[in-house]
Amino acid sequence: MIKYRLGLDIGIGSIGWAIISGDSKAARIENFGVRIFESGELDQLGKDRKSQQRRGFRGTRRLVRRKKHRKDRIKGHLQNIGLVKIEALNQYFETNNQDIYEIRVKALDGKITPEEIGACLIHFANNRGYKDFYAQESEKNNLDAEEEADYEALNNFDRIYKSSNFRTPAECILAKFKKDGQEYPDFRNNNFKEVHYLINREYLKNEMHQILIEQSKYYGSLSPASIEMLDAIIFKQRDFEDGPGEENEKFRRYSGFLDSIGKCMYYKDCDRGFRSTVISDVYAVTNTLSQYQFLDSVTGEYHLKPVVARELVDYLLKTGNLTMTEVKKILKDNNLILKKSDLSDDGALSKAIKYLKAIKNSIESSGLNWMDFIDEDQFDAENYSKLHQMGELISKYQTPKRRKDELKKLPWMTEPLLKELCLKKISGTSNVSYKYMFEAIQAFMNGETYGNFQANKLKERQENISPEHRCMILNTLDDPEIKDNPVVFRAINETRKLINAIVRKYGSPECINLEVASELNRSFSERVEIQKYQKENEKSNDKVKKAIADLLQIEVGDVSGAQIDKYKLYYEQDCKCLYSGKPLGDIGLVLLDKTHRYEIDHIVPYPGFRVTGSAGRKNTAFPVFFLSLPSFIH
Structure with missing residues (x-):
């Protein structure tokens, strides 16, 4: 075990983490990553999650950053030659x-x-x-x-x-x-x-x-070599599987998602399985059906007959689909009645089947017989089926050329099927390994619901924790006050799981540094009010953009963020310099200035607007200090 410090950045939908070893002079990042989870919180209209909206803005920032990087490289190359x-x-x-x-x-x-x-x-x-x-x-x-x-x-x-x-x-x-x-x-x-x-x-x-x-x-x-380099700088686009940076860079931190697939929480030596496979679909269906109870109309007992469980799985494989209507029909034929709670989601079953429906359509559209594929043993961990192999390759390779090259290696691949599969947009992994899924499916077909199977696995895992680590593992939080706030409880519980996983692998940390998102300390109504304020501010900015565009005779999309700030501060300061009190001059000249004559100062705690040079000693002090000078006060 190494000596290390653990850094956590806890939000309502994700936890960023980093393991740092060594002292301040020779610190080393041993590992890092992000644990993403659903906060369960929708916006006030019940539509998009706020995390999705933030992700859109973050994606835009990345595009801007990449553009800047390309431009810097172009300038550097032109200077070098x-x-x-x-x-x-x-x-x-x-x-x-x-x-x-x-x-x-x-x-x-x-x-x-x-x-x-x-x-x-x-x-x-x-x-x-x-x-x-x-x-x-x-x-x-x-x-x-x-x-x-x-x-x-x-x-x-x-x-x-x-x-x-x-x-x-x-x-x-x-x-x-x-x-x-x-x-x-x-x-x-x-x-x-x-x-x-x-x-x-x-x-x-x-x-x-x-x-x-x-x-x-x-x-x-x-020269031809310089032109080739410029072509690469401007137009080269890395394959999705490669990750950022140079492919052969020795100390590259991230080398693509294929090298960073997480481990199964139950079998630590096994990678997580890909989501778009037959095994994952059947596992998801058995998981979904476990939210229901099955009442035997003859004996009055609640149980799932193994023969019925197998029939449900067989029907799913043969048709590539399974609806609640079909489930109820199969149950009825076997004297079973489906009972559900108020929390049961009938749409969950359809959502669980992601791969089978898609691959069946592709195979049949290619003129091939579905039964030739599904008749293979789909649950043989030593010899994966054709359907499983295709699902894995589609999930692994998102770049079309790579996917096409890999699929071509399959001996049964045909040209029509190849074209179908190259167009599929599926990806992602499950939370557990194929080994665990096999066991869960087998337990289901033996009449055991997934909930009972999972409970037994968790108990078995808890019993196998070594005495050395048992005292270090964080237990489930049992605080009624925190449980009343589902967003906070979810974030804390996910943090507990993450810390436990890190402790099992690296031992206990010397210390844990936390950064907590401010959202965790706010109620849902407070977060709604903040979002409402942000939208009102966005509308205000849109009006300012239009006013600037009309004033400068430019497109609204050409108005910069700096111009918006200058426009607002110009009128908030009554058209005067914050420091000297002198008039700033024509608003059009202020907005079009490229000589840095008019600058925005971020005075604690609010920005101010000044004419360059008017601050005198301002260059060597914070604006808040300048405001306290006698010359300014008088």
Whole structure:
């Protein structure tokens, strides 16, 4: 066992954790991860979870961060090859407002400046075009609403682009989207526009290569190797399975989800099983049926006959589906009556069957016989069935090319079935291993409900804990006050499970550092009020955006966050500098300022707005100290 410190970041739907060994001078992260769970809390309308909304914002932040990383790499590469310095590029962006599409078209047939080359490349990095992650040769079937909108937008641009034999997308955009008198083309996909456009990524890659090949005639630093590197920086997209960073990096912290699949809570030496397999579907169904009771109409006893349990599983396998109507019919034929509580969810059974329905449709659509596949033993842990092997490969490989290559290795794979399976969007793992699932299914077919089976397993696991670790394991919290708050109780209970799992593997930590989300200390009504305030603030910002757009004659989508802050503070401070009290001047000049003359200071505890240089000694002190100076008070 190692000496370590445990760090926990506890939220209402997730717990981030890290195990750190060594002292402050030689600290090392031994392991880290996130435990995600459902808080059970919906918004006040009973729709989206707040965690889903936050995840959307977090995804946007990641995209922004990745764009910045690409742009920084472009600038660094151009400086390294001696084409243009980073300072010169930054100065160019500060002072130049020329239409980038005009520069891109000009670059096709003649020399442009190094700064303009950099501007073109950064524009490509910001707008890389659309690449279909699930692109296949087959027709686009079973698309969701977002995908349909994307393909419609692609087709809209293709019709215009191919109608006049344009060399590049930039030529097309200048010709079709820039009207006389306009400073820039109107090519943004704003929500209020009826027609949207997307550009195929390959079109933009071809345009970039045309530009760089033309410019290489004038700049020797743009060698084939440099162009290849720029192509990789701008357009390379890692496979989902690889994870971030360089594939061969020795100390890469995360190497893709395939290398980070969790372990079964009951069998610590076994990985969790993939969710989209026959075994996982049957296990989920047996789990779901355990929420019901089965009354024998002849004897009056509550029990599930093994013959009935087997019949339910056989029906599920043969038809690829099992509904509550079919369950009740099978039970009735065997003199059993289904009894359910008020908490039972009839829709849970349908949700439990994720793989069987999908794979049966794919097999039959490919002209193959379902019974040829399902007649195999589906519960042989030593020799997995064809259906299981296909489900595992689909779950493991999300990148279409990888998935296709792996599926091709299966000896029974046909071309029609390959096309069907490459389009399936399924992923994820179960919480337990196949070994545990096999045992649970076998127990169910012997007439034991999953609830009883799980209780026996938990008891067995508790008995097997060594005396050394038994005293270190956290017991279930039994506090009526905390149990009254389901959000807090769920977060604490999940934290307990996580700490126990870490202690079993690494021993007890020297200390535990906690960071707790503020949501845990608030009631549901308080969280609703906060969300209501956030939505009102969002509406207020939307009004400010529109006012700025009207004032500056720009699109609403072009208004920056800094401009919103400046606009609000400008009027909150009565159009005056916070420090000197002098007028700030025209609001339009303030909003368009790129010279840092007008800056926002984050004064404790509220931001303020000032003219650069008006603060005097402000450069060496916090604003709150400046406010206390006699010269300011008087």
